Amino acid sequence: MTEALESVFKPKSVAIIGASRSPGKIGYEILRNIKEYGYKGKIYPVNPAADEILDIKCYHSVLDVPGTIDLAIISIPAKFVPPVIDQLAEKGTKAAVVISSGFSEVGNKELEEDLIRRARRAGIRIIGPNVFGVLYSPTRLNATFGPRDVRPGNIAFITQSGALGIALMGWTVTEKIGLSAVVSVGNKADIDDSDLLSWFRKDENTNVVLIYMEGIADGRKFMQEARLTTQFKPIIVLKAGRSKKGMVAASSHTGSMAGSDVVYSASFKQAGVLRAENLEQAFDWALAFSALKIPKGRRVVIVTNGGGVGVMATDSCEAAGLEVFDPPEDLRKEFKRYMPEFGSARNPIDLTGMATHEEFRGALRTAIKHKAVDCIIALYCETAVSDPIKIADVVTEVFHTSSKPITVTMIGGENVSQAMALLKEHGVPVYPDTERAVSAMAALVRWAERRSHPTM
Structure with a gap:
């Protein structure tokens, strides 16, 4: 054969x-x-x-x-x-x-x-x-x-x-x-x-x-x-x-x-x-x-510039069996470096609508480096403060240097559509709504667990 x-x-x-x-x-x-x-x-x-x-x-x-x-x-x-x-x-x-x-x-x-x-x-x-x-x-x-x-x-x-x-x-x-x-x-x-x-x-x-x-x-x-x-x-x-x-x-x-x-x-x-x-x-x-970045567990960090989509993603994660855990103190402290005082570092990590591509870069890199984090879901809502193309450039850079899986949701108008096309061009799994990004991550986790424990 x-x-x-x-x-x-x-x-x-x-x-x-x-x-x-x-x-x-x-x-x-x-x-x-x-x-x-x-x-x-x-x-x-x-x-x-x-x-x-x-x-x-x-x-x-x-x-x-x-x-x-x-x-x-x-x-x-x-x-x-x-x-x-x-x-x-x-x-x-x-x-x-x-x-x-x-x-x-x-x-x-x-x-x-x-x-x-x-x-x-x-x-x-x-x-x-x-x-x-x-x-x-x-x-x-x-x-x-x-x-x-x-x-x-x-x-x-x-x-x-x-x-x-x-x-x-x-x-x-x-x-x-x-x-x-x-x-x-x-x-x-x-x-x-x-x-x-x-x-x-x-x-x-x-x-x-x-x-x-x-x-x-x-x-x-x-x-x-x-x-x-x-x-x-x-x-x-x-x-x-x-x-x-x-x-x-x-x-x-x-x-x-x-x-x-x-x-x-x-x-x-x-x-x-x-x-x-x-x-x-x-x-x-x-x-x-397709990127075959294998999660080591189901502990997920949600990084977002919008509280509403963060809540939606949390609901989807809970339903899909992903663990939206409370970050340890040292991790929360690191996340706070990339948000104003009214932001939240408790997961979802709400960088607020003030976040630019630099805050996204810092928060995503922080999640990648910490041993408590198994996988990352990045959510972006278009604002006048941040350029979707710059966000896409940062996410692409972080995605290809990360050992941990990342799925992405971007929500907005024509500029966001262009940013999503750029992410797709570079092989980044990006979706137009939170539920699809969560579903894809949950599938990654299920396969990784089955692979580690074939008798499950």
Whole structure:
């Protein structure tokens, strides 16, 4: 399996079987993405009616391609896919991504079984069928028909839904969230989430794995791989099909065996997997985990220039199981250096509306240095006294020199939006409300505790 997935993510050559000359066609967009994202390996478009596509020499059949094909991207009518697998066997291919639909998801199980039977006979591993492709940013491989300007990062995203996966790729670009990988698994006829977890666990370019799933065929295998992976890297799962009708919808969408939601939740918890409630929360957590600063406990300090948001964050922390502790005298004394007399050093640390970026810098550094503090939540409300951009610069500086995790909330107008964009650009987990910043920190703490005590 390792060799096959090396061919998926780090291929020296890629064939696009079903490459098209027509913009808007899947075979055209995948080839264009591979070329324009900057892939440096050999590219072999295959189309019996074309000699050249996008200034790249085109081959009339798989057997005409010179040398070995490490990875095949197949986008042709479903009935022609199994015979192509036989041809790929002659080219030494180790892995194929089958974009084509028309298999078990529409009841055509026999064709899918024939595909997998031929692939196994040839020693070829299959991603799909019924997928939108794969992306691996470290090798500049974007073999998808999704957005081509995906930002490099360290979040691996595995998705069972094609349309949702493509939409979220675009959303990560807008939100300046970097990805190490995107894998559309579709019907999961061969390679599944468990196989991918095994590979990403060892991938030095991935810090966190985010999975959208509708069902698991082999629950025991998944939980075994998840348990091993969560000792090193967090796994965030967004599992759809919670309700009875949701399970029916999941089954009709990808042919998934959705199963009991209660069983899924219990199994995820046992394996140390973090289950998100919705897409927003899943990516909020992934953003916080991408820096992989691990808290040593749940004692949190809230640093704010607004009393109201400090109270809101305190409520959220209590509900999430974080400890908003009373700072010891020496720590309170240090905090008081950065606030007027009417400020509060009792946690939340209320620097008041008079605080500038310098007071934020001093208070945040104080929290980082003190051994009583495990993690920090920084809250900023826009005032005429402080420049949001300067606040963002300070938070970025402090975040990247801190050994402790920090999540941030900024609230205000257009200037704050620009400051948040700056923080996102530099990989700082920033959110538009306190509850999301607290939720992300609580997820970090839960994973760290589970990692330290695997039997919890």
